[in-house]
Amino acid sequence: MPGPRRNNLETNAxxxxxxxxxxxxxxxxxxxxxPGLADQVRVVxxxxxxxxxxxxxxxxxxxxGQYNGRSMSPDMFIGQEFLSxxxxxxxxxxxxxxxxxxxxxxxxxxxxxxxxxxxxxFRTSKAELATDLSTNGVTVVAVxxxxxxxxxxxxxxxxxLAVGTSxxxxxxxxxxxxxxxxxxxxxxxxxxxxxxxxxxAETLPAGWSFLLGGDFNIQSSAQSAYQEMxxxxxxxxxxxxxxxxxxxxxxxSSAFRIVHTQDPIGAGGMDDRHDQILVxxxxxxxxxxxxxxxAAIAYSTTTWNDPLHxxxxxxxxxxxxxxxxxxxxxxxxxxxxxxxxxxxxxxxxHLPVFLDIQVPPCPADYDCDGDVDxxxxxxxxxxxxxxxxxxxxxxxxxxxxxxxxxxxxxxVDxxxxxTFQQRFQQ
Numbered sequence: 001m002p003g004p005r006r007n008n009l010e011t012n013a014x015x016x017x018x019x020x021x022x023x024x025x026x027x028x029x030x031x032x033x034x035p036g037l038a039d040q041v042r043v044v045x046x047x048x049x050x051x052x053x054x055x056x057x058x059x060x061x062x063x064x065g066q067y068n069g070r071s072m073s074p075d076m077f078i079g080q081e082f083l084s085x086x087x088x089x090x091x092x093x094x095x096x097x098x099x100x101x102x103x104x105x106x107x108x109x110x111x112x113x114x115x116x117x118x119x120x121x122f123r124t125s126k127a128e129l130a131t132d133l134s135t136n137g138v139t140v141v142a143v144x145x146x147x148x149x150x151x152x153x154x155x156x157x158x159x160x161l162a163v164g165t166s167x168x169x170x171x172x173x174x175x176x177x178x179x180x181x182x183x184x185x186x187x188x189x190x191x192x193x194x195x196x197x198x199x200x201a202e203t204l205p206a207g208w209s210f211l212l213g214g215d216f217n218i219q220s221s222a223q224s225a226y227q228e229m230x231x232x233x234x235x236x237x238x239x240x241x242x243x244x245x246x247x248x249x250x251x252x253s254s255a256f257r258i259v260h261t262q263d264p265i266g267a268g269g270m271d272d273r274h275d276q277i278l279v280x281x282x283x284x285x286x287x288x289x290x291x292x293x294x295a296a297i298a299y300s301t302t303t304w305n306d307p308l309h310x311x312x313x314x315x316x317x318x319x320x321x322x323x324x325x326x327x328x329x330x331x332x333x334x335x336x337x338x339x340x341x342x343x344x345x346x347x348x349x350h351l352p353v354f355l356d357i358q359v360p361p362c363p364a365d366y367d368c369d370g371d372v373d374x375x376x377x378x379x380x381x382x383x384x385x386x387x388x389x390x391x392x393x394x395x396x397x398x399x400x401x402x403x404x405x406x407x408x409x410x411x412v413d414x415x416x417x418x419t420f421q422q423r424f425q426q
Contacts, residue, residue, distance in 0.1 A: 039359050040292060041126050041161060044074040044314075045213030045277055046352035047177065049345055050116065051079075052087040058343035059091070060098035062314075062352070067334035071100070072314050074354055076159070077121040078213035080177040085110045088119045095121060109138050113153035114145055118175035118214075120157040130158040130170055132205070141174070142196045147185060150193035152177050156200065161289070161359055169289060169360070172204055176214035178225065190218065190225035198229055201238030201280070209289050211279045212240055215350060219251035219272060229278060240278035243291045243355060244299040244311045257321040258304050261313050264325035264341055266348025271322050275353050277311070283357065292356040304332050310356035315341040325351070361402050364423045372423040380404050380412070380420055387413045 048059075063072050077095070082088055088110045095105040108120040108129060120138075122128075129137030141154035155175045174197055179189040201210050218226050221242075229240045250256045250273035261275035282288070284295035293309040300306040304317045315325055317332040330338040341351060362368040366379040383400035386393050388411045396405070396412050404412045406419040 039361070040356050041075040041359060042073065042310075042354055042356050043076045043078070043173070043211065043213065043277065044072060044352050044354035045078040045080075045175070045275060047080040047215040047275060047350040048082065048091070049349035050081050050083060051091060052083045053090045055344050055346075056094045058340045059094055060101075061340035062337055062344055063095070064098045064100035065333070065337040065340060066100070067332075067337055070333065072352065072354060073100070075123045075126040076173065078157075078173060078175045079119040079121070080175065080215050081116040082110070082119040083116060084112065091119070092121060108157050109136050111138065111140055111153060111155065113140075113143065115152045116177065117153060118155040118177065120155070120173065120175065122159060125162065127159040127161050127171075130160040132170065133158055139200075141200045142193070147189060148192070150189045150196075151179055154193060154196055154200075170205075170208045171289070172201070172208055172210040174201070174210065174212040174214075176212060176216065178215065178217045180217040182219070186217075187223060187225065190216075190223070191228060194225040194228040198238040198240070201240070202235055204238075209280050209283050210238075211277060211283065213277045213353070215275050217274050219274075220249040221247035222249070236281070239281060241281060241284050241295065243277070243279050243284055243293060243295045244309055245295060245297060246273075246299045252322070254321050255301055258301065258316060258318040259299055259313050260316060260321070261351045261353060263345070263348050264315065264320070264351055265345045266324075269323040270316065270320040270325060275313075275350050277353055277355055279355075288360045290358045292358050310354075312354055314352045314354060316351055361399075363403060363406055364420050366403050371425045372420065373425055377420070377424070380417070383412045384417075385412045387411055387415075 063074070065071060088107050092105055092107045095101060096103045102123065102125065104124045105121055106124050110119055111117065131137055133139065137158045139156040139158070141156050144150050144152040157173045157175070159171050159173060161169045161171060176193060176197065178193050179186050197212060204210060212229070230242060232239065244259065246256065246259055248256060250260070252271045256273055257270070259273050260270045262272045263269060279291055283291050293311060297308055299309055299311065315330065315333050315338055317326060317330050319326045325338055325342055327335050327338045327342070364372045364376060366376045383396050383404045385396040388409065393411065400412055404416055404420070406416040409415070
């Protein structure tokens, strides 16, 4: 039977989630399609259709173009179908040279595999590669090859978020481009890849968050590969979650027209949700490093501009089902960006998908200036609430909890002060 402290902690956690839900319903997500703010990062995944060079203006417009105040403007970019190191260098250059770009993009080391390959780009003001688990922050989770293997390498990129956060904030980012096709062999190869991704996520150190971006080539959430990633198992430490809670048979279904990503120009038009971002459990728990959105509520089936989610299929305003991407009258991105998205896709391709992640503040370092000093102590003292068990307990504000609840017990008390003292620099 849970003791009083366990009950108090559960109540406090539920209070946090309830407060977050109320804020979301109040419309505080209306800003989410603007470029990322200082306390959030935007992650995009995009199959860039056999990239080596060219399409510079189209990509730059698609990524940094503005329409009604909206722009993709990502902070981290997970890419599929890069063909060479030169292609990664060329793409990095177009990111940095794009009108509106902050010009602070860097690329992870490229690994040339047996097929088309993944690449990872990041803004150095927002993230840096973490070398805790590898010498360069890049891991080949599994090498691709001929059947029965999956065709392409599975990649993992480890980052430390550098925006208003502590050194302990780590994020493992997986990239995948699964086998296409609906045959039993195709499905078996996708399942193998899903098993290897989840198995690797289970080995990550405690405290690491993780997400997966890529071209899944999966047409239904009932397929075994998808269930391997999102289903509950005896070990759920490597389990992924769909942050927009939108399962179903996505292929050729108008019910999912707003989340379709393929194909903006090719035969058949927009009729598949091949491209997705899935996240770890701690990124949808309503606290700390977290998806900005209401992960318990499915994405709208009537509007692309769902205020409860930061997740977007960029360019898809829901009017392109079974046809090429709408250009004239495109309500999400306007005609210029819509045409640029089509131009990036060559003779058939994909739309990018992005989501925003809330970055927690610097624990104990209230002014986030890199040290814990007397200025931070003044704020700590103002936030003291006493322990949960105390009759004099005063619930602290969410800001106080974010900065000074260092043991994550739902209070700011002497236990947190002990940790604060350890970090204090005169």
